[in-house]
Amino acid sequence: MDESRHEDKYTHAHRERQRHIDAIVKARTDKKIVVAGPGTGKTYLFKTILKGKRNTLTLTFVNALVEDLSLELFGLSDVKTLHGFARRQLEKATGKSIKVFPKLSEVINEDAKILLDSKIDFDELFHNRADDDKRLEFYKARKAYYGHYGFSDLVFAAVKYFERHQDKIPVHAQVVVDEFQDFNTLEVSLIDLLAKKSPVLLTGDDDQALYESLKSASAKHIRQRHSDARSGYTSFSLPYCSRCTRVIVEATNDIISGAAHNGLMQGRIGKPFLYFEDADKDEESARNRHVVYTKLYAKQIPWFIQERVKEITKQMQSKFTVLILSPTRTQCRLVVDALKTKGFEHVQFMERKDSPEPTLLDGLKLLLEDEKCNLGWRVVAKTILDAAECQALVRETSKEGESRLVCEMIDDRRKRQVAHLLTTLRAVRGGKADIKEEKLAELLKEVGVDAYGMARDYLRDELIVNSLHRVDAGVRKTSILVTTIQSSKGLAADYVFITHFDDQYFVKSRDKRNISDQDVCNFLVALTRAKRKVFLLSTDTNKVPTFLKWIDRARIWEVEAPGASGK
Secondary structure (H helix, E strand, O other): OHHHHHHHHHHHHHHHHHHHHHHHHHOOOOEEEEEEOOOOOHHHHHHHHHOOOOOEEEEEOOHHHHHHHHHHOOOOOEEEEHHHHHHHHHHHHHOOOOOEOOOHHHHHHHHHHHHOOOOOOHHHHHHOOOOOOOHHHHHHHHHHHHOOEOHHHHHHHHHHHHHHOHHHOOOOOEEEEOOHHHOOHHHHHHHHHHOOOOOEEEEEOHHHOOOHHHHOOOOHHHHHHHHOHHHOOEEEEEOEEOOOOHHHHHHHHHHHHHHHHOOOOOOOOOOOOEEOOOHHHHHHHHHOOOEEEEEOOHHHHHHHHHHHHHHHHHHHOOOOEEEEEEOOHHHHHHHHHHHHHOOOOOEEEOOOOOOOOOOHHHHHHHHHHOOOOHHHHHHHHHHHOOHHHHHHHHHHHOOOOOOOOHHHHOOHHHHHHHHHHHHHHHHHHOOOOOOOHHHHHHHHHHOOOOHHHHHHHHHHHHHHHHHHOOOOOOOOOOEEEEEEOOOOOOOOEEEEEEOOOOHHHHOOOOOOOOOOHHHHHHHHHHHOOEEEEEEEEEOOOOOOOHHHHHOOHHHEEEEEOOOOOOO
16 A cells, blocks of 8 residues: 555655646747746657757757757757857857957956056946947947957847847747846847747756846846746746755755745745656655764864765765765865765866956967957956056057057067067967977976976876875775866766855855845755755854754754864
8 A cells, every 4th residue: 555655645746747738838839937946857849849940940058058958969959159150150140250359358457457557347238238339339349359259249230230130139948047036137138039939948947046236137137038928928937856864855945945934935936846756756856864063173174074975875886977066166175075085086177268358368369360369468468568568558559540450569579589489379279299498498387387286296196196095995986076166067976075164154144144136046055956855064163153043943953073063
């Protein structure tokens, strides 16, 4: 009888999940918006709604998500970033190749400081559709001189083109838009234009909005289209989380309730986030009934992770994945180094390598393609000239009627210096084996690559791997990924360790009593990366984290670390 009852429960759960999918797919409307929490089956929905259709388009704004979706939807849809899509459309419109430099806005921001004596965030102007702001004329003139687009002005140009020529808006059998909660006004403008000609499916979750401070994104866009019938969108939800164990789903709902109780997340879309009843998941949930919390000193974090990995290995006796989330990159690096020292061999730090500021190497790469490139020389000039010389150069390029190339304004000695660097770069790119050591050393020094440090770290890792092996053979090859919460979007692992789980890091306001919606969303994203179990590691031994107080105490299992009880 009990076995039959459980079969009915699981059958019912699968039927209910499919019912939500079918309601979306079969709905006779061209404008659909789906609120889908973490692990609720967005990718399966995408595959279902795209199946059998040709000429479909899937859009998101994060390169990493594009890579994942491209694999999942291979053969079903053309997957693009918004700026990648905009570039292709402008190339079709102009019949010309479009040159893009992602950091162009930073260069022109610097030019504005020099030429206008004004601090202007041009990306913010584009993101918020400040179309009539006269300062954009300055940007337009500098962009033309440099001969490149940036990401924001590329999307802006495509939007303006489609607004003028609506007959040129491309037609698709289906447009799918992912992570809509993190779109800004400019990006929403592009989607609204596409929706004039093609069926559009928007997906997102306002509980996972992470990019408000980074690119003027706002959850108001998904909320308005979900809640206001005048938007023309029909609303749906995917409520069943098949990623997380029961306690993680329940803890997530505790955090959402705690936020509401404290007057946060006002305007939030009310939607269920439910544990998906499944036989395998029930077994995992039975083994992992609690969220684990511990107070320890920062230096004990690697030891605690090591001990837990050993326990998990003994319990599982099979492969599993580990994700470590830390608030800052510095904390991530410290954890990675410590775990490698302990003998873990498969520890990876997923870090954005790109500097937000244009670098000498960025400029040299532009000059490799075109030795007279104005933008390349402008970027290089910031490094090879002193501040006063660089400012004078920028002023020279802006003189009325000035049409000279930047390279014509650089003295011969500096040009020879750059030419030598380019020669070495070409040799490296071509795989030549006879590059003079002193030339390579000069190049690495100029572009800021610490060759000695890299070699030292490589040798250290090799020595650790081959001699220490402080951890048992059964755990040293455990797959461990370390990153920040902001970089964890799209990731998931069996076990997640959230380090430095303290108000000092998880509440951004100086007044730690002022928790923001962004703080809540950051923690919700971190919490729901876990498939099986979450470990919360606090380094403030005297204060209980605010978010921990919001979780039902019955769901918490506190583990005491030696010497860190604060008593």
